[in-house]
Amino acid sequence: GDSVTQMEGPVTLSEEAFLTINCTYTATGYPSLFWYVQYPGEGLQLLLKATKADDKGSNKGFEATYRKETTSFHLEKGSVQVSDSAVYFCALFTYNTDKLIFGTGTRLQVFP
């Protein structure tokens, strides 16, 4: 079945460091891909999305490119801030199932 695999956390970085959180997927058909973020005590929020191959989603300095050839959607940010500390979820949506399938989440901790 369709699935999402994310790198395990926590990822611990100093402020202004470069961030990569890996995400790969398995899906039939052509899924849409998403990154959601969950700040402490809050619900999940959509961070960015891409709906077809080679699309790049971007928001708040975060970017991810839909790579069909490697079935990946890695999240990157050039310079993280303490306020980026949160749990990040990669997810896919396929029309086979009409539902979002989430990865297990990656906790990011950024220290000053």
Add this chain to the structure above:
Amino acid sequence: DAMVIQNPRYQVTQFGKPVTLSCSQTLNHNVMYWYQQKSSQAPKLLFHYYDKDFNNEADTPDNFQSRRPNTSFCFLDIRSPGLGDAAMYLCATSRDIAGSYEQYFGPGTRLTVT
């Protein structure tokens, strides 16, 4: 602000004692979802409503039921909670089902079963 509200944020119930979790939305979205999220695991879809149409996931236990009396409200009923039902329960909404539509999540209700 338009939003998805879940009440209560924390719920403690006893083993086997029925419990109801509440979700409301001011977004006027057609679709409402319930997810279960256990510690360090991915959110798992339990069921969703498209307007009044109920869609149950095949692996959702019969112990879990849902009601949507109107567009704004949706309830999750756990008829006989077991210890394994302790989790965070997330409500989400979207304007439509298609993948291009963003899902908006509430803050979740953390359920403890004693």
